[in-house]
Amino acid sequence: MSGTQTFLLPDLGEGLTEAEIVRWLVAVGDVVAVDAPVAEVETAKSIVEVPSPYAGVVAELHGPEGTTIDVGKPLITIGILSPSAETYREEEKAGSGNVLIGYGTPEGATSGRRRKPRTPTTAHRLPAEPSRATTPRSSATALGASVPAVPAVPDTAASPAAPGSSAHASSAHASAAAAAPQARVPLVISPLVRRMARDGGVDLRQVDGSGAGGLIVRRDVEAALSAKAEKPVVVEETADSRTGLVELRRVPMSGFRKAVAATLSRSRREIPEATTWVDVDATALLELRESLRSATDPGPGLLALMARFVVAGLKKHPELNGFVDTAREELVQYDGVNLGLAAQTERGLVVPAVADAHLLTARGLDAEIRRLTTAARDGRLTAHELACGSFTLNNYGSFGVDGSAAIINHPQVAILGVGRIIDRPWVVDGELAIRKLTQLSLVFDHRVCDGGTAAAFLRFVADAFESPAKILADL
Template sequence: MGVAPTPTTVAVSSPLVRTMARDAGVDLTTVRGTGPGGLVVRRDVEQAITASDAGAAGAATDERTGLAVRERVPLTGVRRAIATALSRSRQEIPEATTWVDVDATTLLELRAGLASPDRPAPSVLALVARFVVAGLERYPALNARVDTDGGEIVHLAGVNLGIAAQTDRGLVVPVVRGAHQMRTKALDEEIRRLTTAAREGRASATDLTGGSFTLNNYGVLGVDGSAAIINHPEVAILGLGRIMPRPWVVDGAVVVRSITQLSLVFDHRVCDGGTAGGFLRFVADAVERPLPHLLDLAEL
């Protein structure tokens, strides 16, 4: 008659650890202790429980890190389309980034004065969009696409302005078609309509395609700056950071002003830094001194 094996006793750091393992159904003999002398401590049991839960859910161990896989998210639908477009942009476009800090105090004051009892003031994004469209008329190299098959840079007459919008389905870019034909009020209304439709999942394929330049207001995410990825096959994207009170030198004195950052990412095949800097400076000057620019645009 055989002799029953003697149960193996595993050294643990406390009775609580043994109870935790028993309640979770973890066999302590399979747990590698990381405490002094191989003592099994609480974190060892917690890791064993996590691994057990992952296995029970049909997950596996990540080959690179050795960690349990929490979840696998299929790269399909909108997410796959976004990944494909961004990857193509990085692979094909030799991009460069330039940026500038801008005093938006006067723009905010002017915007507040544009409100009336029968309509709200246009959004800051709509005002910046108006300046962007005007800037593209002066610097058309940034409102273009590169025809690699034909070996040409195609400058476009008119602007279809993409507005990057974060949604539950991912980042999408609804397009204000014919933005060059709109004044600020019409731009504001169309931006609001499109971004609302995009976030509610009602935007059509036409709404989300055909852009010639993209404006990205990442300031709504609470960040100051970003080196964005160009929305292929466009050749540039302008980013707007959050507007924050900061110390600023005005007429030799340090005062508190509302400061934001504009960043321009552009395709170096279509222009050099002089053109990119000229466009960025035009938009920055319009933000800092909006009244003369709006008067030039027959807005007021």
């Protein structure tokens, strides 16, 4: 290698100052290409892959998974390959050498991560480099530290030198440099072995390989896992001073969770909110949903129809589609709707928004809702999608609950919740009947409007649920 480069965590935009390492996509000793992803990091907005700006061998990972790193701090160190090593890499593109059966390099593979082949002939000796004859290198250095270091031995028979000569001094210096202690790099070729070690929490730098030339194979990792399991786990019990109960666990707050906590706390602190709700007969809405289905067209989903009615209601009552500019003491209303949709994911609750929802039909809303839902579950939402909402629709009925007094997503001024739809007795034309009932609840900022406006908006949406065909005809 011809030196190292340390890659600092880049500015991820949106004023973000830190990120948590969710998953390393490389390990020490891996070969990476320029722009190859090396880590998944979680910000307060989303999970993103960080690509490497350098090509070379991974020399150091600056923190285990779960570590929070500030922007501008070291993330990963890459050993830059020497020209001879790059030449060698070009020669070995045709396929892997001595790898474990079943885990060789696929033909035509283009991944940014590749293992060096290690054959009996190339593991200890590379083609001579005439221009570097006075600076012998170990094959480990030339190969990016993917094979054990073997000191270069000067050919004294071919080139005799007196003890005091410069040639003798150069050879002695080279031998001393080769004998100097170096950071131990694990020799691993199989992706399966690396995965086993990563999943089991085994540090491969502490494992002695039993394969040829010190190669770490599956049985070595299995032995390390067995030894790790046999060690007794000592848990220090900490009692809470207030309750006297032993603490079960402490879970650090992720950057995402910190951002959610800050937003919700600010909402409770700044917004004088009020809540109003109504029970709604959604039987006709479900019937409309079914009538739009066909053998070849599933039609827009129920949430898309609800979203279309909400957008129409906000057009009639724009006070609920804006924000409070406290610095200028002004109530701001938007020309258009970016409809936020609360979605529960493994990372927690996120609220991506359908941009320009007022320009979309029910079918258009359905397509965008499905796209955002998939992106939310995969952790691939953009910062803009998570921050651009002007009003939020929360379908908490998917959790099997009837109602909720939600917290407004600051700086918005209102949030509409929809409970589960279930069979209940209901009076229709003076007769008791079993109908599909749900509950709508509106939480609003009392600074932007009074109860009359909030009730009028809620009633409009409720009427749309009960007579959807009539409302759609006017949209």
